[in-house]
Amino acid sequence: MNQRLTRMEAIQSPVIPLIGEWVSQTPGTISLGQGVAFYPPPPTVIEALQRRLINQPLHQYHSVTGLPSLIEAITQKLAQDNQVDVSNNQAVVVTAGANMGFLNAVLAITQVKDEIILNTPYYFNHEMAIRIAGCEPVCVPTDDQYQPQLEALASAITPRTRAIVTISPNNPTGAIYPESTLRAVNQLCRTHGIYHIHDEAYDYFAYDSTPIFSPAAIADSDNHTISLYSFSKAYGLAGWRMGYMLIPSDLLLAIKKIQDTNLICPPLASQYAALACLAEGKSYSQQFLPEMGRCRLQLLKALASISEYCRLVTPQGAFYCFLQLRSHRPDLELVKALIEDFQVGVLPGSTFGMTHGCYLRIAYGALREETASLGISRLVTGIKALSVK
Structure with a gap:
């Protein structure tokens, strides 16, 4: 104790x-x-839930990975908005927020005392999740523009390293990582046989025409790239706790075990709310x-x-x-x-x-x-x- x-x-x-x-x-x-x-x-969220309550009760358990209709809509969104074509080697899992997706990922790929590399400043819930899993966060400072330092990241990799985490657009700095940087981090992970966990909770929030790049769009990255997304920001759905993750298929069984233990299934009402949001699309935010x-x-x-x-x-x-x-x-x-x-x-x-x-x-x-x-x-x-x- x-x-x-x-x-x-x-x-x-x-x-x-x-x-x-x-x-x-x-x-x-x-x-x-x-x-x-x-x-x-969106107002359509309440309308969709009212119709659903009349036609289909929401009090039963459902699929541990999410509604098939929502997963299909997410797959279409990833292709259209993130230029990510979900392959047969990948799976979409609906989660109760992107934070749950991150904890799912850490638990699935690590053993106690393993290491996860974070760029500093980091998102505090990521550091907390790593420690909760019994692992060690290895903090690598970003440069004076809050951009990742590739040589420092490479030097931080040890035999216990299981992943490098990137967040773009970034919380807390607001930095957006260039495509070249994210490609280099992704290649670094491929070379060392570790995972690239990329958080894209703010994938609709860019200014001054700054492009946002999704590492999951990199060819042949599907076996080592884990991408996290959220409905909280783009659709004002923070309290509904709804997110999703795109993972290599060989992690799916482990993620199912973790999610079934912690959640059983994503909240059904929130999933239908998310489905209504995706029908509105990017134009809403x-x-x-x-x-x-x-x-x-x-x-x-x-x-x-x-x-x-x-x-x-x-x-x-x-x-x-x-x-x-x-x-x-x-x-x-x-x-x-x-x-x-x-x-x-x-x-x-x-x-x-x-x-x-x-x-x-x-x-x-x-x-x-x-x-x-x-x-x-x-x-x-x-x-x-x-x-x-």
Whole structure:
């Protein structure tokens, strides 16, 4: 029992509930913390579920890997939007969010004490999932533009390495990895006989005409590439917990065992909601991106005006900025001060693995144009007050 407690104690506590509690204790705070889109799911989701409830009850178990109709629609989406043609050597598995897909993948390909390579800053739930599985995250710093460093990744591979993880568009930095970089990472994984796990939860969120590339589109990559996707961002479906993974077929039995143990089957109502979303298609989220893009530009302009207090790498995708502050205060202490004294919430960079220096993740996806100015103004005022030139 003590050994189990020790292992779990080594896993960081989820920071979003903590920040959420601080925000709730400070009424009027504008949150730039949790990564959510401002828009709701398509209205057709509710209509589809109402029809389904009348014609077919949703209270029975179903397939462990997902509804065949949803898997077919996902396969068509991957071909159309991601240029990924699902081969006979691959399988689509519907999951309760992309986070579940990542944990499924780690459990399927590792044994205790194996290693998974993460680019730093990493997505905190990835690091937590690796530790929960009894494995070791090996953190490799990105460069000063938050791009992967290929030589460093290659040097980090050991006999215990089972995968390299990439996220593009990136959480927390907003960086988009070029096709050449992702091809090189994928080839590195092929050469060393390890998996390339690629998270594409933000595959519809790019700005300035920056292209998004899916490693699963690489020819002959199907035996070592695991791709993760989500409905949470593009379709405002975060609370419905719906995602999917594209995996090599030889992992399917292991994934079935894991998913059947943890979930039995993906939530049936959420699957029909996802099916209605895919009927709407990419155009649903695209109608909201201009407003999100205007909030992004407003934020970037404001942060550029205080460059003596902070360093910003312009984000190209997702809806995040990752800011390095010139401050000697611990980042969590600074986050609390921003909430209590300036009524604006953000996340500390340490939860993303940045333990040296003071970093903040700013999420602008939830902003509307009518509230953006106030939230950004509070943030800028707080940064100036809490940082040093």
